[in-house]
Amino acid sequence: MSYQAPRGTQDILPKDIYQWQTLEDMIRQFCYIYDYKEIRTPIFEHTNVFKRGNDASDMVNKEMYTFQLENSSTSLTLRPEMTAGVVRSFVEHKMYGEPDLPAKLYYVGEMCRHERPQKGRQRIFHQFGVEVIGVKNPLLDVETIALGWSFVSALGLKDMKVLINTLGDDESRDRYREALRQHFQNDIDSMCADCRRRYEQNPLRILDCKVDHDLAIMKSAPRMKDYLNEESKVYFEQVLQGLDALGIPYEIDDRLVRGLDYYTHTVFEVISINQEMGAQATVFAGGRYDGLVEYFGGPQLSGIGWAMGLERLLIACEGEGITIGERETLDVYVLNLSAETALYAFTATTMLRAAGYKTDCDYQNRSFKAQFKSVERKGAKVVLIIGETEMENGQVSMKRLRDQRQEVVALDALIDTMDDMFAEHEDDHHHLEEKRSI
RNA sequence: GCGGAUGUGGUGAAGUGGUUAACACAGCGGGUUGUGGUCCCGUCAUUCGAGGGUUCGAUCCCCUUCGUCCGCCCCA
Numbered sequence: 001m002s003y004q005a006p007r008g009t010q011d012i013l014p015k016d017i018y019q020w021q022t023l024e025d026m027i028r029q030f031c032y033i034y035d036y037k038e039i040r041t042p043i044f045e046h047t048n049v050f051k052r053g054n055d056a057s058d059m060v061n062k063e064m065y066t067f068q069l070e071n072s073s074t075s076l077t078l079r080p081e082m083t084a085g086v087v088r089s090f091v092e093h094k095m096y097g098e099p100d101l102p103a104k105l106y107y108v109g110e111m112c113r114h115e116r117p118q119k120g121r122q123r124i125f126h127q128f129g130v131e132v133i134g135v136k137n138p139l140l141d142v143e144t145i146a147l148g149w150s151f152v153s154a155l156g157l158k159d160m161k162v163l164i165n166t167l168g169d170d171e172s173r174d175r176y177r178e179a180l181r182q183h184f185q186n187d188i189d190s191m192c193a194d195c196r197r198r199y200e201q202n203p204l205r206i207l208d209c210k211v212d213h214d215l216a217i218m219k220s221a222p223r224m225k226d227y228l229n230e231e232s233k234v235y236f237e238q239v240l241q242g243l244d245a246l247g248i249p250y251e252i253d254d255r256l257v258r259g260l261d262y263y264t265h266t267v268f269e270v271i272s273i274n275q276e277m278g279a280q281a282t283v284f285a286g287g288r289y290d291g292l293v294e295y296f297g298g299p300q301l302s303g304i305g306w307a308m309g310l311e312r313l314l315i316a317c318e319g320e321g322i323t324i325g326e327r328e329t330l331d332v333y334v335l336n337l338s339a340e341t342a343l344y345a346f347t348a349t350t351m352l353r354a355a356g357y358k359t360d361c362d363y364q365n366r367s368f369k370a371q372f373k374s375v376e377r378k379g380a381k382v383v384l385i386i387g388e389t390e391m392e393n394g395q396v397s398m399k400r401l402r403d404q405r406q407e408v409v410a411l412d413a414l415i416d417t418m419d420d421m422f423a424e425h426e427d428d429h430h431h432l433e434e435k436r437s438i
Numbered sequence: 439g440c441g442g443a444u445g446u447g448g449u450g451a452a453g454u455g456g457u458u459a460a461c462a463c464a465g466c467g468g469g470u471u472g473u474g475g476u477c478c479c480g481u482c483a484u485u486c487g488a489g490g491g492u493u494c495g496a497u498c499c500c501c502u503u504c505g506u507c508c509g510c511c512c513c514a
Contacts, residue, residue, distance in 0.1 A: 115513080
């Protein structure tokens with residue numbers, strides 16, 4: 001093999017595409033009901049859209065596909081996430097000036113991160129996500145979570161868990177970060193290398209260290225909730241009350257801090273506890289961001305959003321034995337018996353297609369047997385058999401697979417006969433209506 | 439970025455330093471010159487991820503490289 005797709009990327013082949021199409025259809029239906037509008041932003045942005053001065057996350061600092069064209073001084077980056085691009089767009093198009101805020105947006109698209117691939121982690125992967133920007137109301141935190149939760153529930157996923165926490169506002173978080181630094185100050189040198197790094201970059205992440213998890217110093221570490229100011233505390237309580245009211249189960253996890261630097265207040269992570277998930281169990285996750293709109297030059301408006309890894313969602317579905325979408329079938333297969341009748345058969349095929357019947361035929365002059373196997377593989381409901389006799393008489397032989405009924409009809413009467421035949425059976429009829437309505 | 443496993447036809451897989459690379463499924467052809475799903479027969483990898491090296495000779499030994507899988511890290 002001389003050419004292969006780059007590491008961590010994959011082709012989604014026709015045999016699997018129905019899953020993706022079904023998933024995307026469902027996503028659009030859900031967002032339609034919640035009155036969220038789709039937004040499509042560029043697949044690359046100016047690097048500084050993602051790389052913002054204070055950002056210490058690995059995603060931004062180590063995993064971005066950043067490039068610069070030879071005769072240009074502009075640095076561009078393939079998007080590793082959508083939130084930054086969406087907020088940039090929100091500000092650039094002054095959506096904050098539109099009536100009926102908040103802007104309720106959703107997207108589906110591929111993201112690029114230069115990570116080491118493993119189960120549930122690829123270099124190009126698909127995310128479905130929502131962003132609600134312009135109004136700060138705990139009910140919107142609840143609404144976004146509810147949208148995602150009802151979506152995964154509608155798919156039939158049961159092994160799901162909502163973990164939630166609050167980081168408070170900037171003031172609360174700064175005070176907490178300082179408290180953590182002081183707490184670990186004397187012991188940090190004896191802790192693991194990762195923790196020493198986190199101590200500098202993001203002390204909050206020390207708390208979910210797996211290596212040093214059992215140290216006494218961990219257990220005695222200060223808790224976020226003790227550093228929340230009144231406003232932050234009330235906000236979080238209102239979010240939880242909303243979730244209670246909707247009957248969405250959750251666990252408060254005060255070690256949940258999230259990796260992206262822009263989060264404030266609510267942060268959450270919805271994980272699958274299914275065995276098949278491997279090490280990457282987070283299906284969708286997100287939080288509120290108070291400072292981003294302003295960062296991009298807009299007014300001081302808050303937003304909330306989450307992103308869902310669609311490959312991970314499919315793994316979770318597979319783990320729970322959920323199949324998405326149905327096998328495609330064919331209305332008619334046109335079986336041609338000789339090279340001499342090929343054009344006649346092709347004409348019949350074209351007539352059926354023009355009438356809205358999903359039709360395919362043979363292009364290889366294969367044997368009767370081989371063609372009939374195609375009929376089965378493709379799940380055709382009706383097979384048209386065309387040989388020299390039919391052609392000479394301007395007819396076709398039409399066989400309905402359901403009851404093996406076969407008749408010879410004039411080519412001119414083919415479509416009428418098909419319509420009658422399909423109308424007899426309710427499922428077939430339904431199928432026909434669907435086709436006709438296109 | 440670190441660690442471990444792995445790579446033979448469309449698929450699932452045997453295999454050995456020595457000339458024709460098992461077997462099964464799928465495909466295709468035929469038995470049944472025009473009615474399938476069963477059965478029978480035939481056919482189907484100058485080639486063992488790629489590139490180099492050792493050797494009289496390498497799919498099997500060595501090196502490099504690429505991909506895949508799993509874990510760490512990180513994240514969706």
